[in-house]
Amino acid sequence: MPTASPRSQASKARTPRAQVLRLAILNLLSAGPIHGYALRKHLSNSLGPLRTLSYGSLYPALRKLEAEGLIASTEEEPEPGRLRRRITHAITAKGRQHLDSELSAAGPADWEDGAFDLRFQMFSGTNTATRLRILEGRQARMRERSAALEQWALAAAKQNDPYVGELIAHAREQVAGELAWLRAVIDRERGLTIRGTAAPSQ
Secondary structure, eight states, rough: OOOOOOOOOHHHSSHHHHHHHHHHHHHTTTTEEHHHHHHHHHHHHHHOOOOEEEEEEEHHHHHHHHTTEEEEEOOOOTTTOSOOOOOOEEOOHHHHHHHHHTTTTTGGGSSTTHHHHHHHHHHHGSSSHHHHHHHHHHHHHHHHHHHHHHHHHHHHHTTTTTHHHHEEEHHHHHHHHHHHHHHHHHHHHHHHHHHHHHHOOO
């Protein structure tokens, strides 16, 4: 199992879901300022169709990031015909430093189901060593899951329930598929390391 890089006490206190959302917001704002509605739309696309994003989770995250000085928000005059003012969010210099630090760090939360897919989407801005730590961590987690499935299969065999058997077979297929994909990606990353090629850092 790869060792985790140290992070701040504040980061450790947050749930993986909250940490992923913060990272996703900063990563999106690193490309340029954006207003709230568009930010939510882009985040929903980044997080994928299987993960919902509510205003109830987005706006508290934005307020915390602003309170920490990682983003800045400006209120614009309403456009003709609109009653509400539009708020635009932008990453600060401190926010960029924080994002760079987070993208170069890796810990167990980064290879869990709730975070791995998003971290993988950010690999273009992550250095090769960190990418490998995350990939190898995910691989170790999936191997643990595979072993747990085998234990479940042994216990379920005594029940002789066809539906439980179908569920286990489906889970085995999913885990085996991901492990095969991870092996291919890790081999490719190791090839980049051997050739001395690294991904660009933000």
